[in-house]
Amino acid sequence: xxxxxxxxxxxxxxxxxxxxxxxxxxxxxxxxxxxxxxxxxxxxxxxxxxxxxxxxxxxxxxxxxxxxxxxxxxxxxxxxxxxxxxxxxxxxxxxxxxxxxxxxxxxxxxxxxxxxxxxxxxxxxxxxxxxxxxxxxxxxxxxxxxxxxxxxxxxxxxxxxxxxxxxxxxxxxxxxxxxxxxxxxxxxxxxxxxxxxxxxxxxxxxxxxxxxxxxxxxxxxxxxxxxxxxxxxxxxxxxxxxxxxxxxxxxxxxxxxxxxxxxxxxxxxxxxxxxxxxxxxxxxxxxxxxxxxxxxxxxxxxxxxxxxxxxxxxxxxxxxxxxxxxxxxxxxxxxxxxxxxxxxxxxxxxxxxxxxxxxxxxxxxxxxxxxxxxxxxxxxxxxxxxxxxxxxxxxxxxxxxxxxxxxxxxxxxxxxxxxxxxxx
Amino acid sequence: xxxxxxxxxxxxxxxxxxxxxxxxxxxxxxxxxxxxxxxxxxxxxxxxxxxxxxxxxxxxxxxxxxxxxxxxxxxxxxxxxxxxxxxxxxxxxxxxxxxxxxxxxxxxxxxxxxxxxxxxxxxxxxxxxxxxxxxxxxxxxxxxxxxxxxxxxxxxxxxxxxxxxxxxxxxxxxxxxxxxxxxxxxxxxxxxxxxxxxxxxxxxxxxxxxxxxxxxxxxxxxxxxxxxxxxxxxxxxxxxxxxxxxxxxxxxxxxxxxxxxxxxxxxxxxxxxxxxxxxxxxxxxxxxxxxxxxxxxxxxxxxxxxxxxxxxxxxxxxxxxxxxxxxxxxxxxxxxxxxxxxxxxxxxxxxxxxxxxxxxxxxxxxxxx
Numbered sequence: 142x143x144x145x146x147x148x149x150x151x152x153x154x155x156x157x158x159x160x161x162x163x164x165x166x167x168x169x170x171x172x173x174x175x176x177x178x179x180x181x182x183x184x185x186x187x188x189x190x191x192x193x194x195x196x197x198x199x200x201x202x203x204x205x206x207x208x209x210x211x212x213x214x215x216x217x218x219x220x221x222x223x224x225x226x227x228x229x230x231x232x233x234x235x236x237x238x239x240x241x242x243x244x245x246x247x248x249x250x251x252x253x254x255x256x257x258x259x260x261x262x263x264x265x266x267x268x269x270x271x272x273x274x275x276x277x278x279x280x281x282x283x284x285x286x287x288x289x290x291x292x293x294x295x296x297x298x299x300x301x302x303x304x305x306x307x308x309x310x311x312x313x314x315x316x317x318x319x320x321x322x323x324x325x326x327x328x329x330x331x332x333x334x335x336x337x338x339x340x341x342x343x344x345x346x347x348x349x350x351x352x353x354x355x356x357x358x359x360x361x362x363x364x365x366x367x368x369x370x371x372x373x374x375x376x377x378x379x380x381x382x383x384x385x386x387x388x389x390x391x392x393x394x395x396x397x398x399x400x401x402x403x404x405x406x407x408x409x410x411x412x413x414x415x416x417x418x419x420x421x422x423x424x425x426x427x428x429x430x431x432x433x434x435x436x437x438x439x440x441x442x443x444x445x446x447x448x449x450x451x452x453x454x455x456x457x458x459x460x461x462x463x464x465x466x467x468x469x470x471x472x473x474x475x476x477x478x479x480x481x482x483x484x485x486x487x488x489x490x491x492x493x494x495x496x497x498x499x500x501x502x503x504x505x506x507x508x509x510x511x512x513x514x515x516x517x518x519x520x521x522x523x524x525x526x527x528x529x530x531x532x533x534x535x536x537x538x539x540x541x542x543x544x545x546x547x548x549x550x551x552x553x554x555x556x557x558x559x560x561x562x563x564x565x
Numbered sequence: 566x567x568x569x570x571x572x573x574x575x576x577x578x579x580x581x582x583x584x585x586x587x588x589x590x591x592x593x594x595x596x597x598x599x600x601x602x603x604x605x606x607x608x609x610x611x612x613x614x615x616x617x618x619x620x621x622x623x624x625x626x627x628x629x630x631x632x633x634x635x636x637x638x639x640x641x642x643x644x645x646x647x648x649x650x651x652x653x654x655x656x657x658x659x660x661x662x663x664x665x666x667x668x669x670x671x672x673x674x675x676x677x678x679x680x681x682x683x684x685x686x687x688x689x690x691x692x693x694x695x696x697x698x699x700x701x702x703x704x705x706x707x708x709x710x711x712x713x714x715x716x717x718x719x720x721x722x723x724x725x726x727x728x729x730x731x732x733x734x735x736x737x738x739x740x741x742x743x744x745x746x747x748x749x750x751x752x753x754x755x756x757x758x759x760x761x762x763x764x765x766x767x768x769x770x771x772x773x774x775x776x777x778x779x780x781x782x783x784x785x786x787x788x789x790x791x792x793x794x795x796x797x798x799x800x801x802x803x804x805x806x807x808x809x810x811x812x813x814x815x816x817x818x819x820x821x822x823x824x825x826x827x828x829x830x831x832x833x834x835x836x837x838x839x840x841x842x843x844x845x846x847x848x849x850x851x852x853x854x855x856x857x858x859x860x861x862x863x864x865x866x867x868x869x870x871x872x873x874x875x876x877x878x879x880x881x882x883x884x885x886x887x888x889x890x891x892x893x894x895x896x897x898x899x900x901x902x903x904x905x906x907x908x909x910x911x912x913x914x915x916x917x918x919x920x921x922x923x924x925x926x927x928x929x930x931x932x933x934x
Binding site: 249535536537538539550 | 646657
């Protein structure tokens with residue numbers, strides 16, 4: 142199929158009178174700036190203005206921390222903290238909106254009834270996060286979500302009927318800048334045992350500090366066993382630590398990848414070894430999902446583990462950030478040496494899990510030269526190949542993205558569900 | 566068209582205006598359809614020229630690209646696009662999937678008409694000559710023949726070649742005394758000889774006659790002169806070894822008396838049935854049997870001019886686009902053809918021939934007669 146072009150997601154209200162178009166479902170917060178949540182709303186002006194009863198169309202973006210389902214609202218149980226709330230009147234338009242390239246192209250494709258909207262979320266707010274089915278209360282969901290709504294109403298703060306409203310759950314995701322954790326995690330531990338004059342010396346490090354979702358983590362472990370004990374085997378795990386700081390104070394610890402190895406063990410007294418192990422934290426590998434922090438719904442095919450909460454390098458007090466973010470997510474690699482007749486030797490190496498930097502916006506490409514401009518000799522490129530006597534001709538067709546007005550592929554906004562998931 | 570016992574099936578595949586194509590760009594100068602796979606339309610959006618490429622397997626999502634060309638033709642089978650710019654006589658071929666330029670050339674004179682004549686070759690027509698340009702290798706356009714003086718000043722509307730490219734045909738039209746005259750130049754590559762003919766629409770086909778061991782190369786053309794309409798079917802070249810020659814046919818072509826200005830504009834052959842589809846300017850379709858020239862069927866399928874046609878491979882039919890942007894197909898109705906010829910045309914001999922030749926149902930009762 143020849144189909145190519147930019148994907149645009151759309152969703153229509155149940156009454157069919159408004160459709161929201163957005164270029165992405167996920168928006169990255171790089172610490173300096175958040176990708177703009179923008180698009181157009183296609184309205185039906187005849188319906189909006191009929192019977193002399195002018196209705197307006199608004200767009201609202203609301204980010205909130207929620208604890209508990211609305212239906213279970215009983216005194217003291219339900220909690221909602223609004224992180225961001227923006228309302229934008231889409232129709233009738235004010236006329237002085239600045240249109241982005243995407244909005245201009247969508248308006249050209251969809252016609253004059255498509256009206257633009259844009260929200261700029263300030264950086265540093267909590268990212269989209271859901272804590273899966275908390276223990277003891279499987280129906281409760283705790284998390285942070287961002288809802289983009291568009292609705293028909295006479296005034297902005299009128300609560301719209303469900304059939305006159307479109308609601309889209311977007312994901313605000315974090316990108317950790319390079320200086321978030323500038324140093325490679327390294328730990329050097331010596332442990333002395335009773336009735337043994339010499340210690341076990343373990344040095345462990347990770348190949349880097351910041352990992353993107355799905356990347357392998359390489360853990361280098363170097364052990365020198367100068368003690369009189371045998372080291373039976375090694376266990377490694379990647380763990381997610383989640384702490385809720387609003388409404389309820391709770392902490393969760395979940396293993397997101399693990400391995401155990403007896404290869405090269407037992408490590409006898411007086412010997413040493415150096416090995417590299419690999420772990421890849423993946424949402425799909427987490428057996429126990431209750432209390433696990435993820436960025437989307439359990440059954441959505443594109444749900445990932447929650448990214449690490451980013452604390453700017455000059456962190457003052459942890460408490461300050463807990464108050465700001467509401468839910469803190471951290472990751473650690475735990476290395477455990479199982480020592481015969483002794484307690485385990487444990488090391489913890491923190492690391493950051495995050496999203497890669499968003500690609501820079503494409504450079505606008507100018508359209509090919511109009512054919513009736515004469516070719517001037519001086520416009521020939523300076524490196525004129527004498528073996529190729531033909532003067533270089535401008536390409537008659539452009540493939541790169543440019544003022545390419547109608548090259549869109551429209552897709553429904555809904556994220557696909559993975560079937561067969563039995564977890565609550 | 567209702568079913569009943571018509572020998573053809575007729576269908577509107579898509580409406581180009583529903584895909585967002587501007588009606589002003591639906592015409593011979595801006596829309597090309599080299600095969601039933603793709604339709605290319607040149608459109609100006611804002612101040613930029615674009616080409617909209619409609620993939621007939623997925624017509625709802627035309628691909629649009631900015632261009633600086635005056636003519637765009639897509640390869641009959643693959644996503645290879647040829648573009649030409651009249652101002653600098655530049656012709657370029659791109660592989661759309663690879664987003665890469667395959668070949669380019671500067672012609673010595675203005676190109677007036679061009680067309681893909683098979684999967685690898687483009688025919689290029691200038692004021693004085695006809696060239697063939699192969700997509701393969703580093704080859705440049707190769708001159709095939711000089712244009713016949715009878716076609717001087719004509720608007721070139723078509724070019725055809727037979728299957729082994731030994732017989733080539735150039736078709737042009739010109740306005741003469743309130744009617745549109747058609748002039749054709751038939752060229753033999755082996756003999757290096759041209760012949761000028763009066764004709765409006767033509768085609769080549771290979772046809773196995775009777776007990777002949779090999780196929781005959783047939784040339785058929787239709788014309789409406791001042792005196793009336795004719796269809797000619799003749800064998801070109803020396804009959805192959807062991808073959809009986811094909812007896813040439815000339816039959817009348819009927820035009821509606823109310824359509825004095827009507828004339829043939831397109832001809833395609835359904836090789837599976839050896840049937841000629843002929844379309845006229847005013848939107849009539851005629852079906853003729855290749856072997857005998859017998860007219861099987863005539864009817865009007867479009868009130869608007871059908872200005873471009875191609876073979877419709879899936880149905881062994883003909884596909885065409887009219888000025889309203891309707892993409893139409895006509896094909897033989899395999900179940901009804903033989904009964905129609907036998908009962909409605911009362912031509913048992915032809916019905917039987919068609920049944921046997923094309924393995925079609927409906928002739929069971931003919932054996933009794």
